[in-house]
Amino acid sequence: MTQDRWTAVDSYLTDLIVQPEPALGAALMASAGAGLPSIAVSAPQGKFLMLLAKMMGASSILEIGTLGGYSTIWMARALPAGGRLVTLENDPKHAAVAASNFERAGLAGMIELRLAPAIETLPRLLAEGRGPFDFIFIDADKPGIPDYFAWSLKLARRGTVIVVDNVVRDGAVIDPASADINVHGVRRFNDVIAAESRVSATTIQTVGSKGYDGFTLALVIADQ
Numbered sequence: 001m002t003q004d005r006w007t008a009v010d011s012y013l014t015d016l017i018v019q020p021e022p023a024l025g026a027a028l029m030a031s032a033g034a035g036l037p038s039i040a041v042s043a044p045q046g047k048f049l050m051l052l053a054k055m056m057g058a059s060s061i062l063e064i065g066t067l068g069g070y071s072t073i074w075m076a077r078a079l080p081a082g083g084r085l086v087t088l089e090n091d092p093k094h095a096a097v098a099a100s101n102f103e104r105a106g107l108a109g110m111i112e113l114r115l116a117p118a119i120e121t122l123p124r125l126l127a128e129g130r131g132p133f134d135f136i137f138i139d140a141d142k143p144g145i146p147d148y149f150a151w152s153l154k155l156a157r158r159g160t161v162i163v164v165d166n167v168v169r170d171g172a173v174i175d176p177a178s179a180d181i182n183v184h185g186v187r188r189f190n191d192v193i194a195a196e197s198r199v200s201a202t203t204i205q206t207v208g209s210k211g212y213d214g215f216t217l218a219l220v221i222a223d224q
């Protein structure tokens with residue numbers, strides 16, 4: 001199987017089953033037009049996040065890593081009236097594109113975009129009493145994942161679901177000699193989660209338009 005085939009299958013499934021709303025396509029177009037990297041989740045992955053959040057009845061969502069807000073818009077669509085989504089981004093250009101995408105999607109009122117390094121915003125959220133969040137999506141810099149996961153646990157409750165993206169990295173995750181700091185970030189996270197008794201977790205390998213990668217799904221099973 002090749003990348004071309006994975007991409008073609010994603011297109012087929014997106015058109016037939018996923019059926020993204022126009023605001024999502026517009027967000028991707030605006031992001032590309034502004035020169036943002038094409039590293040958002042795919043449409044099937046975005047809808048997967050939305051369905052997960054909806055299935056668990058999430059009314060408060062935390063996202064670490066906004067980019068142009070593509071995954072944010074998917075997840076915000078899972079929220080009930082009065083629900084809130086907080087998304088963290090440290091690049092002002094990405095944040096500006098995302099804010100305009102939220103406006104266009106009619107979601108600006110329920111999304112709070114925090115512009116700062118996530119490692120600074122996360123303790124601030126805790127100090128402001130903003131937890132617990134029902135659903136947390138970690139998708140920023142990969143060396144930061146272990147810290148983001150630790151803060152996510154502080155901002156969680158029993159029953160919170162935490163999803164971490166890009167944890168297989170074209171299979172490089174099994175290579176302890178890798179020179180890639182992203183691989184090392186994921187491997188450190190894997191060691192952390194393997195020893196963490198407060199969550200029950202699995203990792204699913206994926207292929208698609210975004211290549212060969214995977215995500216970790218963790219359910220918080222203990223009171224924080």
Ligand SMILES: C[S@@+](CC[C@H](N)C(=O)[O-])C[C@H]1O[C@@H](n2cnc3c(N)ncnc32)[C@H](O)[C@@H]1O
Nearest residue numbers: 040041065067070071089090091117118140141
């Ligand atoms: C993979 S992209 C997020 C994609 C987005 N979740 C989506 O699927 O549409 C990662 C984002 O995290 C941001 N980022 C990287 N390091 C960060 C940090 N230390 N704090 C906050 N955001 C960061 C990057 O600027 C980038 O916009």
